[in-house]
Structure formats: structure tokens, C-alpha cells
Amino acid sequence: MNLxxxxxxxxxxxxxxxxxxxxxxxxxxxxxxxxxLVATVVVIGLIxxxxxEGAGAAGASDGASSPSTLGITLSEFTIxxxxxxxxxxxxxxxxxxxxxxxxVVVRETGAExxxxxxxxxxxxxxxxxxxxxxxxFCDIPGHAESGMTAPLQITTTPAPVGHDAAAGGAHDYTSPxxxxxxxxxxxxxSMLAFPAETxxxxxxxxxxxxxxxxxxxxxxxxxxxxxEVSPGEFxxxxxxxxxxxxxxxxxxxxxTVRVIFNNExxxxxxxHWHGLPIPNDQDGVSPYTQDMVKSxxxxxxxxTLEHPMIAMYHAHMHSQISVPNGMFAAFIVGxxxxxxxxxxxxxxxxxxxxxxxxxxMVLNDAGVIGLTLNGKSFPATAPMVLQQGEWASVxxxxxxxxxxxxxxxxxxxxxxxxxxxxxxxxxxxxxxxVAPGERYSVxxxxxxxxxxxxxxxxxxxxxSDEGLFGMAxxxxxxxxxxxxxxxxxxxxxxxxxxxAAG
Numbered sequence: 001m002n003l004x005x006x007x008x009x010x011x012x013x014x015x016x017x018x019x020x021x022x023x024x025x026x027x028x029x030x031x032x033x034x035x036x037l038v039a040t041v042v043v044i045g046l047i048x049x050x051x052x053e054g055a056g057a058a059g060a061s062d063g064a065s066s067p068s069t070l071g072i073t074l075s076e077f078t079i080x081x082x083x084x085x086x087x088x089x090x091x092x093x094x095x096x097x098x099x100x101x102x103x104v105v106v107r108e109t110g111a112e113x114x115x116x117x118x119x120x121x122x123x124x125x126x127x128x129x130x131x132x133x134x135x136x137f138c139d140i141p142g143h144a145e146s147g148m149t150a151p152l153q154i155t156t157t158p159a160p161v162g163h164d165a166a167a168g169g170a171h172d173y174t175s176p177x178x179x180x181x182x183x184x185x186x187x188x189x190s191m192l193a194f195p196a197e198t199x200x201x202x203x204x205x206x207x208x209x210x211x212x213x214x215x216x217x218x219x220x221x222x223x224x225x226x227x228e229v230s231p232g233e234f235x236x237x238x239x240x241x242x243x244x245x246x247x248x249x250x251x252x253x254x255x256t257v258r259v260i261f262n263n264e265x266x267x268x269x270x271x272h273w274h275g276l277p278i279p280n281d282q283d284g285v286s287p288y289t290q291d292m293v294k295s296x297x298x299x300x301x302x303x304t305l306e307h308p309m310i311a312m313y314h315a316h317m318h319s320q321i322s323v324p325n326g327m328f329a330a331f332i333v334g335x336x337x338x339x340x341x342x343x344x345x346x347x348x349x350x351x352x353x354x355x356x357x358x359x360x361m362v363l364n365d366a367g368v369i370g371l372t373l374n375g376k377s378f379p380a381t382a383p384m385v386l387q388q389g390e391w392a393s394v395x396x397x398x399x400x401x402x403x404x405x406x407x408x409x410x411x412x413x414x415x416x417x418x419x420x421x422x423x424x425x426x427x428x429x430x431x432x433x434v435a436p437g438e439r440y441s442v443x444x445x446x447x448x449x450x451x452x453x454x455x456x457x458x459x460x461x462x463x464s465d466e467g468l469f470g471m472a473x474x475x476x477x478x479x480x481x482x483x484x485x486x487x488x489x490x491x492x493x494x495x496x497x498x499x500a501a502g
Contacts, residue, residue: 069093069123070152072136074102074116076402077146077460079136084153090129095121100401101324101366102143106152107135115140129154141229141370142377142470146460183465190467194379194474198228202375203330203360206247215256215302218249220271222315222327223264227369230377230469235368237326237375238265238315244375245362245399246329249313253334256304261293267318268292269327271301275311275420275439276331278303285316292317308334310395310420310439312362324367326375328399330360336393337422338443344414344426349443356390363434363456363471365400371461371470378462381473384454386446388477393443398434404461404471407431408444410452411475417441431457446477 067089070082075098096102096116105112106126113122131154138148172178208216220240227237227244240246251257263269270293272284282303286292293299311331315322336358341351364372373381386392394413396406407430416426419439432440446452455462455472462472 067091071095072104073097074104074138074148076100076458077138077143077148079104079138079148079150083136083150084155085129086156087131087154088128090126090154092124092126093121094124100143101140102138102148103140104136105139107137108132109134112139131155140366141235141368142365142372142461143370145464145466145469146371147464186465186467187463188467190379190469193231194468195381195383196231196379198231198376198380200228200243200375202243202245203248203362204243206241206249211258215258216251217258217260219260219262220246221262221264222269222322224266227326227375228380229369229372229375230380233377237368238322239326240329244326244328244369245360246313246327248330248332248360250332251305253305253308255333256302258300258302260298260300262298263293263295265322266295267321268294269315269322270299270317271313272316272319273301273303273311273313273331274437276303276305276309276333277307278305284313305333308337308420310336310417310441312397312399312439314399321367323399324364324369324401326367326369328362328364328397330362330395330397332360332395336441337417338393339414339416339422339426342426345428347414347428349414350391353391353443355393355443356386357384357392358394359384359392360395360397361406362397363400363404363406365402365404365461365471371456373471373473378469378472383451383474383476385476385478388446388449388479391443391445392475393441396432396434396438396440396442398436398438400436402458403433403435405431405433405457406454407457408452408454408475410448410450410477411444411446413442413444415440415442446475449477449479451476 068085069091070085070093072079072081072083072092072094074094074096092104092113094104094113094116096118099118101115101117103113103115104124106124109126111124111126113124116122134152134154136150136152137144206218206220208218211217222238222240223242224236225239225242226234227239228234237244249257259271261271268286270284270286270290273282281289282301283289284301290299309332311333312329313331314328336355338353339349340353342349360374362374364370364375369375371377376382384392398404412428412430413432414426414428415432416423417440420441432442434440452475453472454475456470461470462468
């Protein structure tokens with residue numbers, strides 16, 4: 001039914017049909033207005049459509065398009081997600097699904113997210129991006145080398161169906177353009193560069209002043225200093241006395257220790273004596289057990305140590321900044337609790353065992369220090385050198401943000417203490433998983449000559465497309481001198497790495 005030709009009976013204000021026709025005139029007027037409005041909307045719509053088509057035509061020529069927000073996820077050690085977008089305004093919604101801290105930097109523009117803890121996210125506006133390829137990477141030391149890079153493609157060509165945006169820039173190993181020889185050469189060259197010299201040595205034993213009342217007085221100064229992590233790579237480390245790890249404190253059971261702490265970092269700090277049984281007011285947790293030590297201020301700790309302990313010390317206030325960046329060190333009280341003379345799994349530890357080496361190995365994976373052993377990244381990590389048959393003791397300390405399974409090639413490790421406490425049942429293992437904050441003490445015997453790789457078995461912590469790096473070192477076992485008649489010769493030291501990380 002055509003409403004204009006057959007209008008319904010007009011309605012009077014009282015709700016009854018209007019028989020005099022005045023309501024019909026009002027209805028016709030309203031209908032005319034409705035027709036005019038519809039016509040206006042249609043015209044406006046056509047104009048808008050024409051404008052959109054014109055803009056689309058212009059966009060086809062200059063690559064402009066509507067804004068894009070891409071979902072990016074971070075984990076150990078990949079950058080995944082939506083890695084293809086049309087030219088125009090682009091933003092990244094970045095989520096850290098990993099256990100470590102990560103961020104995203106766009107190399108070509110310098111745009112970067114803040115450092116994100118696990119579970120956190122951030123939006124990064126990149127502005128207008130033209131057609132091209134942009135590199136995304138995590139700039140926490142060691143993470144890009146571990147694989148945290150990905151190409152962001154800005155293109156006018158839509159991604160094909162089935163495109164794997166989460167490929168993260170991995171090589172197409174089946175492509176004829178893939179250069180396996182180049183990757184092989186990088187790996188070998190990186191391994192043969194070991195051991196490389198760098199400035200600075202951590203874990204030096206801290207000297208003390210013996211006061212007339214028998215107190216051993218130490219002094220520690222926290223500051224930001226230049227530190228060479230790997231050859232030519234200097235970072236602004238947060239250090240104690242200018243070294244990473246900080247100086248090792250070694251004292252005897254029964255000693256009273258006084259530590260004068262000077263804070264020259266930009267932020268308030270303190271020192272937590274991790275694993276030491278001491279009075280609560282010396283625990284180093286401001287503001288609970290002491291006032292914060294502001295920049296430029298000093299604080300004195302004093303306590304008596306009544307038990308042997310393999311412990312450590314590090315900042316507690318703002319520790320998420322200062323500790324990953326270098327403020328950590330070893331603290332050993334008393335004798336090493338080796339199970340002399342005990343037989344474990346059929347192997348007897350010599351009653352008269354004399355250690356050729358006893359070292360701390362401090363593990364880190366974040367901050368400017370990055371993936372390191374004792375503050376250095378391979379090939380700058382220090383090898384342990386033993387003569388065949390000699391024994392060594394190692395105290396693993398994890399000051400990082402994730403677990404590290406430490407694997408030694410060639411020799412089993414006897415785990416005899418956990419967190420400084422001797423184990424009632426020591427055990428042998430070739431890989432020891434050390435969680436953040438933990439300490440494990442081990443001994444092993446260098447029984448077979450050669451270069452034996454020693455590394456974290458999270459393989460992206462030690463190997464990348466550029467070769468071996470990060471949390472790797474070696475135990476070098478030298479053969480004894482060879483005797484021929486009246487002539488004694490010394491076997492040549494091993495100089496080539498003969499086994500890869502595995």
C-alpha cells in the first residue's frame with residue numbers, strides 16, 4: 001500500500017480519528033519532510049563514497065591506509081605475532097608472555113617499549129610507516145643474539161592465506177639463498193676466539209682492616225661504572241667497588257664483620273645478606289629493617305657469623321634495576337663442606353683431597369650485563385685450567401631472572417651443598433638446574449685431557465646465528481708432562497675447542 005496515495009485516517013489530539021481533514025494535512029507535511037531527509041542522507045552517502053574511492057585511489061599511489069594495531073608477543077627467545085601491515089599509522093600491542101624481562105625496539109625508528117615483566121603489556125605507536133621492512137628486536141643484552149628479532153613487513157600486498165606471522169624471522173633452511181657455510185664459519189670463528197681478554201675481573205677477594213677489637217672491617221661502594229662484558233662491548237654496570245660480580249667476602253666462623261656501605265648510585269639502596277643467619281636489623285631490607293641509604297649517603301652493617309655458610313649479597317631496594325645490572329657478589333663463611341672420605345654412588349671422595357680451584361660462578365641473564373658467567377659473555381668468560389687428575393669446587397649462584405641448567409661436558413659433578421647447607425645425601429649429576437636465588441656447590445675431577453665445554457643448557461643462552469656467546473666457558477684439562485729417558489717434556493696445552501655446546 002502506498003502511504004502517500006492512501007494515507008491512514010488522521011488522528012486528532014484526543015486520540016480519535018480527525019474527520020475534518022486537518023490531521024491529513026499535517027501528516028502530508030511530515031511525510032514530505034521525511035522524504036527530504038532520506039534524500040539528503042542518500043546524497044551525503046554518495047558524496048562520502050566518492051570521497052572514500054578517491055582517497056583509496058590516492059592511497060594506492062602513496063601506500064597510505066587505515067591505522068593498524070598489531071598484536072606482538074614476547075617469550076624466551078622469540079618475537080611472534082602480527083608482523084605484516086599496510087602502510088600508514090601502525091601501533092604495536094606488545095605482551096610479554098615469557099618469564100624474563102623483555103622489550104621491543106624498532107631499529108629503523110628507535111621507538112621502543114619500556115622493559116616489560118612477564119605478563120605485562122604496552123602499546124607502542126610507530127607513527128606513519130612507509131612500505132618496507134623494519135627490524136624488531138629485544139635490546140636486553142643477549143636476547144637479540146638468542147633469537148629475539150623479527151621483521152615487520154609494511155606492504156600493500158596482503159599476506160597470503162596461511163601466512164605464518166609468528167615465524168619470527170627464522171631462516172628458511174630449504175631456500176637456495178640460505179648460506180649454511182656462512183653460519184658454520186661464524187660458529188667456528190666465535191669458538192676459536194675463546195678465551196678473549198677484556199678489561200675488569202669480578203669476584204676479587206675483598207681486603208679488610210682488622211680493628212683493635214678484632215672486628216674485620218670492609219668497605220663497599222655502589223656506583224655505575226663502565227664494564228666490558230665481551231670484547232669491545234662496554235656497558236654502564238651497577239657495581240660494587242667497580243667490578244662485576246662485586247668483590248667476594250671470605251671470613252671465618254666466629255668473626256664479627258663490619259661493612260661500611262657507600263651509595264653512589266642515583267637511587268636509594270641497601271645491602272641484603274642473602275643466606276646469612278644474622279640479626280633482623282642487619283638484614284638490609286629498607287624500610288623494614290633500616291632506613292634507605294639515599295644517593296650520597298652511607299650505612300654501616302655489623303654482625304657476628306657463627307655458622308659456616310655459602311651465601312651472597314646484593315641490593316634489595318630497587319633490586320629489579322641494580323641486581324640484573326651487576327650489583328651482586330659471593331659471601332663465604334668458614335671451610336668448604338666437602339664430604340671428604342665419603343663414598344657416593346660407588347665413588348669415594350679422597351680423604352686427603354686438595355682442591356686445585358675453588359671458584360664462585362655467578363649466573364645472570366638480564367639487565368645490561370645480560371647472559372653472562374661471572375659478569376662476562378663468551379668468548380670473554382674465563383676457562384678453568386686443571387692438570388689431569390686435579391679436583392675443583394664450584395659454587396653456582398643464580399642472580400638472574402630464570403632457571404639455568406648448568407652442564408659440564410666430560411665429568412660428573414658431585415652436588416654436596418644446597419644454598420650453603422651440606423646435603424645428607426650428596427649426588428652426582430652432569431646438569432644442575434639453578435633457580436634464581438639458589439646456590440649449589442659441586443666438586444668434580446678433571447680426569448681426561450682436553451677442552452670440555454661448560455654451559456647453560458638452555459641452548460639459546462649460548463648459541464645464535466652469530467656463533468657461540470653468553471653463558472658458556474670451558475674446563476681445560478692439561479695432560480701431565482711426558483718423560484723420555486733423562487728428558488722431561490711438558491705436553492702442549494690444548495688450544496682448540498674440540499666439542500660444541502650440547
